[in-house]
Amino acid sequence: MKLKTIAAAAIVAVLGAGAVVAADEPQAARQQMMKDVGRAMGALAGIAKGEKPYDADVVKASLTTMSEVSKTFADQFPAGSETGFETEASPKIWENMDDFRAKDAQFGKDVDTALATLPADQAGVGAALGTIGKNCSACHETYRVKK
Amino acid sequence: MRLLKVTAAVGAAGLLGLAGFFWVTVPARTADDLWQGLGEPNIANGERVFSEGGCSSCHAAPGAGDDGRLVLAGGAPLPSPFGTFHVPNISPHPEAGIGGWSLQEFGDAMLRGVGRRGEHLYPSFPYASYARMTPSDINDLFGYLKTLPASANVAPAHELPFPFNQRALLGGWKFLYLNDDPRVAIANADAKVARGQYLVEGPGHCGECHTPRDALGGLKTDLWLAGGPDPEGGKGRIPNITPGGLDGWSESDIAYYLESGFTPDYDSVGGSMAAVQKNMARLPAEDREAIAAYLKAIPAH
Numbered sequence: 001m002k003l004k005t006i007a008a009a010a011i012v013a014v015l016g017a018g019a020v021v022a023a024d025e026p027q028a029a030r031q032q033m034m035k036d037v038g039r040a041m042g043a044l045a046g047i048a049k050g051e052k053p054y055d056a057d058v059v060k061a062s063l064t065t066m067s068e069v070s071k072t073f074a075d076q077f078p079a080g081s082e083t084g085f086e087t088e089a090s091p092k093i094w095e096n097m098d099d100f101r102a103k104d105a106q107f108g109k110d111v112d113t114a115l116a117t118l119p120a121d122q123a124g125v126g127a128a129l130g131t132i133g134k135n136c137s138a139c140h141e142t143y144r145v146k147k
Numbered sequence: 148m149r150l151l152k153v154t155a156a157v158g159a160a161g162l163l164g165l166a167g168f169f170w171v172t173v174p175a176r177t178a179d180d181l182w183q184g185l186g187e188p189n190i191a192n193g194e195r196v197f198s199e200g201g202c203s204s205c206h207a208a209p210g211a212g213d214d215g216r217l218v219l220a221g222g223a224p225l226p227s228p229f230g231t232f233h234v235p236n237i238s239p240h241p242e243a244g245i246g247g248w249s250l251q252e253f254g255d256a257m258l259r260g261v262g263r264r265g266e267h268l269y270p271s272f273p274y275a276s277y278a279r280m281t282p283s284d285i286n287d288l289f290g291y292l293k294t295l296p297a298s299a300n301v302a303p304a305h306e307l308p309f310p311f312n313q314r315a316l317l318g319g320w321k322f323l324y325l326n327d328d329p330r331v332a333i334a335n336a337d338a339k340v341a342r343g344q345y346l347v348e349g350p351g352h353c354g355e356c357h358t359p360r361d362a363l364g365g366l367k368t369d370l371w372l373a374g375g376p377d378p379e380g381g382k383g384r385i386p387n388i389t390p391g392g393l394d395g396w397s398e399s400d401i402a403y404y405l406e407s408g409f410t411p412d413y414d415s416v417g418g419s420m421a422a423v424q425k426n427m428a429r430l431p432a433e434d435r436e437a438i439a440a441y442l443k444a445i446p447a448h
Contacts, residue, residue, distance in 0.1 A: 034414075042413040049403075090382075133415070137408045137424065140417030145383040 027085035030076035033069045040065040041133070048126035056118065059125060063115040066132070070108030074101045090145045100143055107135035172318020174261040181282050182251045188290025196288040198429040199350040200277075204422040205234045208300065219244070220298035225271050226379050229364060230307035232271040240297035253289045254282065260321060267317035269305065270324070270364065276352035278327040284350065324365040330354060331371050331445050343441025346434060347372075356385050356419070373448035383418060391447035401439035402432070 040062035046052035047059065077093055077100070093100045114128040197203070203211075206219040221236035238244040245253065248263060255261040260274035268274065310316060330348045333340060347353045358366045359375030374387035386392055393401065400411045405427040408416040416424045427435060 038413040041409065045407075045409065045413065133407060133409065136415035137417065137421040140415050141419075141421035144417040145381070146386070146417055 025085055026076045026078055026081040027087045027089075030073065030089075031085075031087075033073055033076065037066055037069050041129070041136075044125055044129050047122060048129050050122060054122050054125070056120075059119055060115070063111055063118075063128075066111045067108060067115055070104055070111055074104040088144050088146060090143045093143050096142075100139075103135065103139045103143075107132070107139070110135060168319065169315070172315070172322055174265050174267050174318070175259055176255045176261055176265070177251060177258055179251065182254055182286070185250075185283055185286040188287045190287070190291050190294060192284070193287035193289070193291025195430060195434075196284050196350055197291055198426045199346055199434065200288070200352065201423055201426045202237070202292075204419075204426065206237050208298075218296050218298050219292070220300040221302040222300060227271060227364070228378075228380065229311045230305065232269060232305045232307075233302045235302050236298060236300050237292065238295060238298040238300075239293050240299055243299045243301055244297060245292070246297060250286060250289055254285050257285050258327075260317070260325065267314045267321070269314075269317065270320060273352040273355045275325050275366070276349060276355060278325060279329075279345065279349035320363065320365070323363065330368055333441075333444050336444065337440075339437050339440045340444050342434070343437035343439070343444075346438055347441055351438070353388070357388050370448060372442070372445060379419075381418075387448060388442055389445055389448045390443055393442065398436070398439040398443055401442055402435040405430075405435040405438065406432070 043052075043058050043062045047054055052058075074097075077089065077097075079094070081087070082089065082091060082094060110132050114132060119125045119128045203216040203219065205223060205225065206221055207216045207223075208218065208220040209223040211218065211220075219236065219238045221234045221238075223234045225232040225234060236244045239246040241247045252263050256263075256268060256272070257274060257277045257280060259278070260268045260270065260272065262268050305312070329344065331344075333344065336344065354366055354368075354372060356378060357372045357374055358368065359370050359373065360378060361367055372388050374385050374392060377383055377385055396404075396411055404410055404416070405424060407428070408421070408424045410416075427438075
């Protein structure tokens with residue numbers, strides 16, 4: 001009986017460790033970062049489209065999330081993380097790492113420009129979204145392979 | 148003696164069959180009167196058709212970027228299961244491009260896949276979709292193309308192994324796959340859906356990627372817009388854009404995606420679709436809305 005309990009505990013421990021490892025993998029980390037950016041983008045688009053009222057706090061928080069992601073996003077692609085964990089990263093990232101980093105930096109620059117002046121109304125959010133949003137497709141065009 | 152007769156009969160039947168093949172499959176130009184009475188091209192509409200068709204996505208020089216997208220110098224490689232095609236120069240240059248072509252010659256290429264010398268063109272140029280376009284739109288597009296900068300670039304020759312380098316065989320391909328029938332029947336289509344059907348099935352040539360192909364490279368039209376492997380051999384999959392694949396997308400979600408590049412959960416457009424979306428963003432809103440209405444009206448897969 002006791003042996004069974006120990007075995008069960010061991011299995012749980014191993015599974016738990018496995019889950020922790022998965023969350024630490026760069027593939028999982030960068031996927032979470034993109035999800036956070038998507039959510040922030042959605043909050044801004046809701047305001048730009050007039051579906052949600054303008055809220056300076058939401059605008060600031062959303063832009064801050066994007067800014068933080070842009071600072072470390074390109075670091076999440078170390079050698080050895082090319083495959084696995086359902087990654088949609090294109091092999092071209094590792095062939096053109098400098099260009100990939102430059103695209104991430106441009107994204108951060110556009111976000112920080114918007115953050116510095118903070119769009120003050122619905123139209124301002126729409127304009128900022130237009131500029132920032134171009135970075136999404138500019139990078140995904142070359143560096144993301146949709147499964 | 149009897150054997151000789153049988154042999155002769157078989158030989159004659161074979162010759163007749165071969166003659167029949169070439170008779171059925173000889174390149175067929177368009178009728179002269181199709182191009183008469185169209186008048187001066189409407190250049191603004193020609194530019195709109197240019198965006199609908201996304202001509203620059205393939206015909207601009209590789210890596211031309213936003214600045215070079217109007218110089219249709221050609222040369223980009225187009226990989227396929229049959230070999231690598233190289234996109235031709237369609238700038239108004241008199242020798243390297245199509246500057247010396249007549250409207251009818253341009254129309255022969257667009258509607259029938261027939262080149263200026265009367266040769267079959269490869270369906271990597273999606274004339275099997277363009278066959279549904281109106282002569283009026285083709286006239287306007289041709290007028291607009293003439294306003295663009297000329298380039299003297301000569302694209303490399305296609306790199307195709309035997310038998311795919313035999314253009315005569317394309318007559319058989321056209322016999323099987325080239326027609327101007329609607330891809331799907333939509334009961335009670337209103338003007339908006341009908342406009343969407345024209346854009347998607349004709350100039351937009353969406354089915355060329357979003358519909359799976361058979362072993363001969365023809366579209367499996369019973370799986371219209373159901374998605375499939377990348378026809379250019381890439382690693383990704385082309386998504387299903389029937390109501391079955393766009394489950395949870397409203398008409399306005401589709402129109403907004405074509406305008407902004409954002410999906411309903413704020414993922415973004417990527418891959419080859421990024422260039423397509425940029426062109427869709429240049430269209431009037433009514434065209435994007437028509438495409439969305441059509442995509443909601445077709446059979447789900």
